[in-house]
Amino acid sequence: MAETDVRDEPPDAEKEGRAGEASxxxxxxxxxxxxxxxxxxxxxxxxxxxxxxxxxxxxxxxxxxxxxxxxxxxxxxxxxxxxxxxAPVYPDQIGPIFELKGALERLIGLTAAARVTQDDLDHINALHLELGAALDRGDMDDYTRLNYAFHKGLAQVSGNALLCETYDGLQQRIWRYRFVVNEDFSRVADSFAEHDQIMIALRARTPLDLAARLEAHNLKTCEAMLLATRQMP
Amino acid sequence: MAETDVRDEPPDAEKEGRAGEASxxxxxxxxxxxxxxxxxxxxxxxxxxxxxxxxxxxxxxxxxxxxxxxxxxxxxxxxxxxxxxxAPVYPDQIGPIFELKGALERLIGLTAAARVTQDDLDHINALHLELGAALDRGDMDDYTRLNYAFHKGLAQVSGNALLCETYDGLQQRIWRYRFVVNEDFSRVADSFAEHDQIMIALRARTPLDLAARLEAHNLKTCEAMLLATRQMP
DNA sequence: TTCCCTGAGATTGCATTCATTTTTGGACTG
DNA sequence: CAGTCCAAAAATGAATGCAATCTCAGGGAA
The missing domain is CATH 1.10.10.10 (Winged helix-like DNA-binding domain superfamily/Winged helix DNA-binding domain)
Known part of the structure; x- marks a missing residue:
């Protein structure tokens, strides 16, 4: 499969782009x-x-x-x-997954900052604003979905289709844990603040800064998930 | 450190859980x-x-x-x-693949330096020595195979099975190009010298240094392959 | 009781068969 | 001669059939 689908939805995937219906x-x-x-x-x-x-x-x-x-x-x-x-989801798989995702986040940061266009910026920023609105409304379903789209959008800015695919695969694996554990929403405010910093670095087009912020964001998310899954089977 | 299976062969893959035959x-x-x-x-x-x-x-x-x-x-x-x-192999896919692989090489360097044991060191060093012997003999088939094993071994030292799998998938994709283009062996001496530096950083257990050397090695390999595929269809 | 054995039913692995779609080759038309 | 149309042949998509393997309740022995 080549670099095809440009889907912004969470692992939902029920979109018929055009006449060609999914097989x-x-x-x-x-x-x-x-x-x-x-x-x-x-x-x-x-x-x-x-x-x-x-x-x-x-x-x-x-x-x-x-x-x-x-x-x-x-x-x-x-x-x-x-x-x-x-496939069983074990808490001890969280570390390795996030460790790998961290490496991809860094690459996304480095490349996105170097390659981002004004259109990209507008697109990502729109998602960022929607994310803030969902947070204000307290609509955590929307927040979660938009959060997914935000990071996927960033990955796409990298312009590396293989990177996008690989990144998305990891996101989907991680997604499974959100439904296994009781998701902890106490972090959303912090998380959104981190997104703010990410947007700043993206607008400034500073690769190392954007990479560092994405890595840090990834690490925090990982820690929150490890905490939430502490008492899992 | 019980990681995944230890296969040292090139993309040959003869997976058998145990004595049992592969399905x-x-x-x-x-x-x-x-x-x-x-x-x-x-x-x-x-x-x-x-x-x-x-x-x-x-x-x-x-x-x-x-x-x-x-x-x-x-x-x-x-x-x-x-x-x-x-699946067609296009030269313009080389860049994205190596870009992604670079991110993984870096992570492998960071983690391997931090987690390497004496046994790991002995194992990798043995491969390194064999690599040198193959180079001296001018046996490029062996060299290529051992080179694959060397990098795979390093990935395994990371202790992250998901990282290993992902890395191996990329290596297999890249492998296809070796048979499409006339492989350029003028770089092997330089490449082996880079391996020397990698071994030094691994023995010294210096994460940033090992990561940097692996990234640089990856970049050089990428450049060589881009050069070799310049006149490809 | 606990363990092992057994065989009928359920489930999987692969081959075969049927239904659609695409490809091909050539006759016909302009 | 080039282009179009159409039917036969070939290839793919999916369902069904059959043999091999596994599951598990039930019975017998230690």
Whole structure:
């Protein structure tokens, strides 16, 4: 798959750009992933193919293809001859994921600051403003969704499609934890303040500063999530 | 430090949990990827399912599953109702790949320097010495293979399995270019000298220094590859 | 009781078959 | 001669069938 989709939605993915409707395969992968991200299919649970076939009204062939792809993406675990389980999310995976994401955030900061255009700035700033409005309203669903779009938007400014894809994959993995733990919203005010600093660095086009702020923001988010998952299984 | 599996081979991938044999699915994915990495299946070429079925002696069902996975990994392109083609390798993808890899190299440097054990050091150093021997013999096949193992070994020292996987995926993508262009071995001496510096920083356990040397090494490799692919289609 | 064995039912792995879509080759028309 | 149209052939997308493997309740022995 090349550098295609430009989606701004959270791991929702139900958008038909134009006439070309998503193939059944794409649809199955998206919907299954969505079910796992939002926790409808619980971490570690067995998922017999027959159940999923009934749920989606398809035969086993396309369903199994989707499962293989999701296994390659780390969302399900396939045990030979023993069926699939939703890939377990363990708290001790949070560290490695955020550590890797930190490296990408830094690269996003370095490149975005160097390559950002005025249109990019307007786009990101609009998201930033919406984010503030959602915070004022106390609409945490919107906030979460916009937060996702904000960071994805920044990644796209980097102009590196592979970076975007990789980054998005990590975000989706992290997303699963938001539904596993009781999300802690006490940090949103701080988080938004950090976004302010990020916007300043982006407008100033200062690579090292933007990179540092994104890394710091990532680290804080990681710490908050580690705290929230402290008493997880 | 029990990380992931320790494979030292180039993108050959013979995954077996234990003595057990690899599943047909794993085998197909590995062998197909190998064919594309080494260029037996040329970039951009159509690959009718029937041909591959004959080649591997399997029916279309498991083959199609493998193709979907490879598509998700970026090795093949699936065009709805129109079959699969080997994902084209374009010179202008080299920059983005190495840019991303650079970010990972940096993280590998930072973490490996902080976490390296004596055993790790011995292991990496042994590879380094073999690399030198291969260079002296002028055995470029061995050199290339050991070079891959050296960097993979370093990634494993990071202790971050997700980082290893992501890094390896990038290495495999890059590997494809080695068979597309006439590899330029005029750089090996310089490259080996850079490895020397990397070893020094690793032994000294100096994160910033190791990170910087790995990043620089990555950049040089990128430049060499850009040069070699200048007159590519 | 606890452990091991067993076999019927359920589930997976792969092959085969059916349904659509695309491609191809050539006859026809302007 | 070039271009268009159409039917046959080929390829893909998805469903079904069948063999192999696993699961698990139930029974027997220590």
């Amino acid at each position: 059944l395969h794409e649809t199955l992968v998206s919907r299954l992933r969505q079910l796992m991200i939002e926790g409808t299919l619980e971490s570690g649970r067995r998922i017999p193919e027959a159940d999923l076939c009934r749920r989606f009204g398809v035969s086993r062939t396309p369903l199994r293809e989707a499962l293989k792809v999701l296994a390659a993406q780390g969302f399900v675990e396939l045990r030979p001859n023993r069926g699939a389980i939703v | 047909l699915h794993e085998t197909l994915v590995s062998r197909l990827r190998q064919l594309m990495i080494e260029g037996t299946l040329e970039s951009g070429r159509r690959i009718p399912e029937a041909d591959l079925c004959r080649r591997f002696g399997v029916s279309r069902t498991p083959l199609r599953e493998a193709l979907k996975v490879l598509a998700a990994q970026g090795f093949v392109e699936l065009r709805p109702n129109r079959g699969a083609i080997v």
